[in-house]
Amino acid sequence: MRHAIALLTPLAALLALAAPAAAGPSAEAFASVNAALAENHIRPRYERLSAAAEEFEAAVEPLCARPDSSTLSGAEAGFQSLMDAWMSAEHLRFGPAESFMRMHRFHFWPEAQGKVGKAIAKRLAAEGAASTAPFRDASAAVQGLLAAEFLLYDQNALVPAPAPAPAQCSLLSTIAGNMRGMATGMASDWWSGADPFIARLASPGPENPYFESHGEAALAFLKSLHDGLQRIVDLKIAPVIGKDAGKVRPNLAESRLTGRSLWNIVLNLEALQELYTGGAGPGLAALLPKSEHKLERLLRKGFRATLATAESIEGPLESAAADPAQRKTVEKLRVQAQALRQIVRDRLAKALDLPLGFNALDGD
Amino acid sequence: MAIDRRQALRLLASGLGASFWSRGAGAGRRKHRYLSAGEAATPGRFRVAAFSESGEALFDCALPARGHAFAISPNGRLAVHFARRPGEFALALDIDRGTVSHSIEPPQDRRFQGHGVFDRSGRLLYATENDFEAGCGIIGIYDARDGFRRLGELSSGGVGPHDIRLLPDGRTLAVANGGIHTHPDYPRVKLNLPAMQPSLCFIDRKMGALRRELGLGAGLRQLSIRHLAVGGEGWIAVAMQYEGPRGDRVPLVALCGADGPLRPLEAPPSILRAMKQYCGDVCFDPAGRSFAVSAPRGNIVTVWDGANGRFLHSARLADCCGLAPGRRPGEFLVSSGQDGIFLLDGHARTLRRLAAGFPDSRRWDNHLATTGSETCMPQPGCWM
Numbered sequence: 001m002r003h004a005i006a007l008l009t010p011l012a013a014l015l016a017l018a019a020p021a022a023a024g025p026s027a028e029a030f031a032s033v034n035a036a037l038a039e040n041h042i043r044p045r046y047e048r049l050s051a052a053a054e055e056f057e058a059a060v061e062p063l064c065a066r067p068d069s070s071t072l073s074g075a076e077a078g079f080q081s082l083m084d085a086w087m088s089a090e091h092l093r094f095g096p097a098e099s100f101m102r103m104h105r106f107h108f109w110p111e112a113q114g115k116v117g118k119a120i121a122k123r124l125a126a127e128g129a130a131s132t133a134p135f136r137d138a139s140a141a142v143q144g145l146l147a148a149e150f151l152l153y154d155q156n157a158l159v160p161a162p163a164p165a166p167a168q169c170s171l172l173s174t175i176a177g178n179m180r181g182m183a184t185g186m187a188s189d190w191w192s193g194a195d196p197f198i199a200r201l202a203s204p205g206p207e208n209p210y211f212e213s214h215g216e217a218a219l220a221f222l223k224s225l226h227d228g229l230q231r232i233v234d235l236k237i238a239p240v241i242g243k244d245a246g247k248v249r250p251n252l253a254e255s256r257l258t259g260r261s262l263w264n265i266v267l268n269l270e271a272l273q274e275l276y277t278g279g280a281g282p283g284l285a286a287l288l289p290k291s292e293h294k295l296e297r298l299l300r301k302g303f304r305a306t307l308a309t310a311e312s313i314e315g316p317l318e319s320a321a322a323d324p325a326q327r328k329t330v331e332k333l334r335v336q337a338q339a340l341r342q343i344v345r346d347r348l349a350k351a352l353d354l355p356l357g358f359n360a361l362d363g364d
Numbered sequence: 365m366a367i368d369r370r371q372a373l374r375l376l377a378s379g380l381g382a383s384f385w386s387r388g389a390g391a392g393r394r395k396h397r398y399l400s401a402g403e404a405a406t407p408g409r410f411r412v413a414a415f416s417e418s419g420e421a422l423f424d425c426a427l428p429a430r431g432h433a434f435a436i437s438p439n440g441r442l443a444v445h446f447a448r449r450p451g452e453f454a455l456a457l458d459i460d461r462g463t464v465s466h467s468i469e470p471p472q473d474r475r476f477q478g479h480g481v482f483d484r485s486g487r488l489l490y491a492t493e494n495d496f497e498a499g500c501g502i503i504g505i506y507d508a509r510d511g512f513r514r515l516g517e518l519s520s521g522g523v524g525p526h527d528i529r530l531l532p533d534g535r536t537l538a539v540a541n542g543g544i545h546t547h548p549d550y551p552r553v554k555l556n557l558p559a560m561q562p563s564l565c566f567i568d569r570k571m572g573a574l575r576r577e578l579g580l581g582a583g584l585r586q587l588s589i590r591h592l593a594v595g596g597e598g599w600i601a602v603a604m605q606y607e608g609p610r611g612d613r614v615p616l617v618a619l620c621g622a623d624g625p626l627r628p629l630e631a632p633p634s635i636l637r638a639m640k641q642y643c644g645d646v647c648f649d650p651a652g653r654s655f656a657v658s659a660p661r662g663n664i665v666t667v668w669d670g671a672n673g674r675f676l677h678s679a680r681l682a683d684c685c686g687l688a689p690g691r692r693p694g695e696f697l698v699s700s701g702q703d704g705i706f707l708l709d710g711h712a713r714t715l716r717r718l719a720a721g722f723p724d725s726r727r728w729d730n731h732l733a734t735t736g737s738e739t740c741m742p743q744p745g746c747w748m
Binding site: 094098099101104105108110111139140200206209210234235239249252363364 | 432448449478526549550551553555557558559590605608609610611612613634637642644661730
């Protein structure tokens with residue numbers, strides 16, 4: 001049944017769009033693209049995140065029972081695929097990801113001052129005093145991917161080679177279980193239970209606390225697209241690469257310990273590209289009227305070019321930015337991602353008649 | 365970016381004392397002048413301007429970067445305009461002459477947070493600042509009679525201080541600690557949302573002591589306390605911004621008596637929803653009896669009874685944010701980030717454009733100030 005709906009929705013979207021657009025897409029067009037994106041874009045991402053979180057938790061268990069290089073590499077592989085899954089879902093910052101501060105607890109970044117190391121040290125020191133508070137109420141700095149990365153990969157402090165000591169491993173295991181809980185929680189809040197979020201997305205109205213109209217629900221997707229691009233430029237690239245090769249700040253790079261900074265950006269961009277162009281079903285581009293075919297192609301081309309630039313750089317980003325041979329390409333990546341963001345903000349929002357207005361970094 | 369701004373500041377400072385644009389703003393009209401920062405038609409051209417109540421431009425000055433709010437000296441002749449946070453400059457504007465008299469920079473390890481206030485004598489300027497390495501809120505103290513030399517600092521009593529007001533006793537500073545930690549490495553990114561603890565703190569500015577700290581309880585920890593206005597009998601109206609899930613319905617306005625708790629106010633559900641979890645500014649009317657709260661994301665201004673905290677009415681206005689008291693009781697000036705300055709008559713419940721021309725020439729920034737009454741405190745005789 002689900003598959004039948006998944007097949008029908010793109011068709012419905014096309015039909016709805018066949019009508020001449022007056023001022024922006026019709027409510028029906030918004031509704032069918034929203035439904036298609038939930039089914040084809042959001043659902044597989046949270047399913048993958050849940051599966052990866054379960055696998056990571058399962059891989060930490062043998063590491064703690066028999067710490068050796070084989071169980072360690074098993075846990076590291078599990079961590080890497082969980083990171084991949086998160087980076088492909090990171091831009092979805094509304095609905096169940098907002099509840100219980102899950103998105104912050106899952107990946108507490110950027111943390112400005114090495115909070116994670118300190119928070120873990122504090123947590124480990126306090127463990128003797130047997131903290132009875134639920135782990136979800138602990139500092140967000142010890143709860144998610146950044147803490148797991150620290151425990152698995154930091155060579156300085158807490159992890160004696162070749163594998164974590166029992167106290168560290170027990171914390172790692174708690175973190176893994178916590179992330180599994182959050183990941184499966186997000187998936188089930190979207191699609192299961194008495195009041196799934198998908199129902200909120202599909203039935204906007206005055207009584208719906210999230211969305212008053214189908215357009216407002218579509219705006220949540222457009223914001224995900226815009227804010228995702230802004231995150232890449234303002235958090236992941238600009239602070240790290242600095243003004244010139246002499247002003248690179250490697251400590252500000254994401255996933256410093258695992259050297260994933262550039263790979264994270266590639267995964268983010270791929271997810272945002274799919275949100276726009278569509279994957280198994282229509283994306284936001286399907287909402288553009290025929291008269292906007294130039295804009296439609298420009299954005300398509302923009303995503304392809306930006307991804308090509310990112311993929312042509314030999315990462316991590318912080319090394320490439322300091323490498324005279326690669327510096328120009330790194331700067332090109334920043335300019336292209338920034339241009340994409342501006343086109344989304346200034347032209348796509350207008351063409352879809354969705355007021356992007358304020359974003360997460362605006363306001364005061 | 366930092367270097368660009370500092371260079372721009374140096375350029376600006378080299379022209380200190382030069383009149384940028386003045387049309388003989390005489391002292392007689394002093395009480396009816398309004399100030400706001402804004403973006404001129406060419407994007408990226410940030411300016412600060414003063415205009416009369418009829419909308420006539422009195423001066424118009426280029427800014428090195430986007431501006432935010434003002435501290436107005438008690439005699440209404442000097443306005444210190446603060447950069448938007450993280451702020452690297454504040455400009456002292458001589459309103460009568462239409463000149464920049466001083467350019468103020470925070471210490472290297474501090475950034476301005478956008479707001480400030482003078483003491484009663486007009487000598488001391490208190491500015492909210494961020495000690496970004498320690499993640500602590502600071503109130504910087506500057507001497508207006510000594511070239512705005514920095515005299516020292518006080519703790520703001522919390523993280524991420526934003527608005528600051530002087531209470532009628534002349535001694536107590538009320539500070540809105542939004543609870544949000546930011547760092548110039550990631551300008552404007554909120555770094556501690558899961559752990560935020562907003563508070564309204566009362567600080568004895570002479571002793572530097574934290575007299576009272578008010579919050580809204582654990583359930584509303586993600587409700588950032590950001591803007592304040594002081595009304596009759598020292599009532600403090602508080603405008604807030606919610607950082608939690610968008611489906612939550614939380615109070616966005618609170619009222620606090622002289623010694624009482626911080627009391628969240630109720631609004632009709634449709635109004636609360638329309639405010640979109642975000643208040644931009646708050647201001648008492650000239651009589652200090654009613655106050656207005658703007659909600660720029662929801663395009664709505666709300667008016668409340670300052671004595672009992674009852675919601676009175678609302679008006680729709682696109683991207684409305686800056687608020688200042690009007691001339692008569694019940695009147696407010698409202699600025700729009702799209703264009704225009706409007707007069708909200710709280711008694712007649714009407715909203716009309718103040719004047720065409722200059723007020724329509726830019727996208728006004730978050731705050732409006734008036735030289736008549738800096739804290740929106742009622743000062744009998746001042747307005748009539």
